[in-house]
Amino acid sequence: MDDRLDHLRQALRDSDVGALLVGPSADLRYLVGYHALPLERLTMLVVPAAGEPLLVVPELEAPRAVDSGASQRVALAPWAETDDPIALVSGHLAASGVTGERLAVQDRLWSVFTLGLQAALPDASFVAGSEVMRRLRMIKTPEEVRALREVATAIDAVHAQVPSLLRAGRTEAEVGRDIAELILVDHDEINFIIVASGPNGASPHHETGERVLAPGDAVVVDIGGTRAGYCSDMTRNYVIGELPYGYEALHRVLEHAQDTAVRAVRPGVTAASIDAAAREVITDAGYGERFVHRTGHGIGIEEHEEPYIVAGNEELLAPGMAFSVEPGIYVPDRYGARIEDIVVVTDDGVEPLNLRPHEVVVCG
């Protein structure tokens, strides 16, 4: 972790940005290993392009910041309840010689803090922190790829057991609770559990609910967790008893589309081209209107991060990028299906991290 701040300072100089200001976020964890609570009291890592970084923390959070090890990487500036933390931040910027320059604020910093910074630093202009952080976060080191491979193996093992949980008469929520236990066997945290049965499968972000599984239901199971700081995310499709009308052909198209997109992944092609590869197969089969979302998203210490695999994203894929390839087809009021694996761009192609078969599994 210790060279990350150096890489960031280099990125700041390359981008002509005077400093990056980071609130509680994955970027803060990435840079100094501190998992701060996103609360109304300002926590902010100030990283000047030249000069020392400073972690501004509420006094009562200071012990947590110390426990995280962050205080071994950067100086801590605790503030008391009646102090003005924005003044602490702008004071450190001034002391570091940063005034009236371009300043980057972490993308997810609460707007109320950015508005406060803008008022305190009227001569500065503000840009999104991802402008400097995206490249650092997007290209995974070999250690990070290893962590993603391990968490992918963990979620593969959960999907291997899903068929034993699915039978007519159970609710989505009951199945979800069993999946939760299975995820925790080899993950530290559950990030999300989607069990979308029958017509619920037609909503890509359906919330697992009280619907009772019935024979002839297709069931989309999309699950993910965190293990050693890195995320899994994997979708497979199951059917209760018998395949509903039209579903087998649809699923075969989806398998072909997902496989085609994965095979298109290699360094030097655009993110958009992977989306196009999946979309072309689905459109040619007549389901184009039913594929209502992008083909994938980057993954790492967050479930969704760059690069996004979407039309219009001309980002060139490069070794070390990790993302989902997850085309879906959604038929309102009937069913949906989505196949999702995480893949990593290698020096000359692609390594899929999820290794379970893609075929629909008939259960119950």
Next chain:
Amino acid sequence: MDDRLDHLRQALRDSDVGALLVGPSADLRYLVGYHALPLERLTMLVVPAAGEPLLVVPELEAPRAVDSGASQRVALAPWAETDDPIALVSGHLAASGVTGERLAVQDRLWSVFTLGLQAALPDASFVAGSEVMRRLRMIKTPEEVRALREVATAIDAVHAQVPSLLRAGRTEAEVGRDIAELILVDHDEINFIIVASGPNGASPHHETGERVLAPGDAVVVDIGGTRAGYCSDMTRNYVIGELPYGYEALHRVLEHAQDTAVRAVRPGVTAASIDAAAREVITDAGYGERFVHRTGHGIGIEEHEEPYIVAGNEELLAPGMAFSVEPGIYVPDRYGARIEDIVVVTDDGVEPLNLRPHEVVVCG
């Protein structure tokens, strides 16, 4: 819920703000009942001071927005993966006659979206959404007070069972898992569980960990959850076997401070005066330096919201305000203690919602 948008529009006009822009947040739940996922795809409720509100949602989230009932309250504007959602927002503002005015962005909106809005609307100035939302959220209706009373009763019932969980040899984490089950008996969600034993109690936001409870430990138990959309938050102090040296006197001071602060609550006094009431008792007893945080925070659909009970906050208390009163005393490397109840300001005084005794309970 249906009059909340009307009240907001009135507040916008009173504050000379052209529109409020609300991303996924408690404010969005409060205004239209939609619990949106805070994702990189923009979800935004646009509420012009005059004109129709519009809920901009990613196309694939649209079914969830419909399910929430929000689409019965406001028109939905779904956007496809290759659309520009910021253009949708600024287009609706222009159509509503809002240009070049003061615009409010919800406090917790991701900065990347506010920066995008600032670029798209160069003639507008931006202010924090709490400027218009705070009053609406801060004054609870009788229905909201009822919900807070019910969830307070639910967490009272959990604390009643905590003594049976605390004994030497168990870890904080084991106790925390048992508390989790108890919270879920009469809450829908767990919000946080702090079990801070011995020296860990000296960190107000300690994370429940693997420390093993031992005789002579003081244990701070601070827990909260959500029931029917409203939050509980309650702290009591327990001791394993025997009171550690000096703890009894400290706890007696704390009881007196908490009681004094609660008795000071009534309409027309400042939030700061409640903080001062608690602090004076603790300072007079010689522990002033050990009370390192504010006395309390508002509570409602969020665990922490306005009004904050802190020095410098000259907000006048008014009937319907609900907040915690939670002084604490922290002795590094030895122990800490905090007593916390939620109270509501009534027409002529105060109603405490948590009713368990404040005395330290000797367990094990």
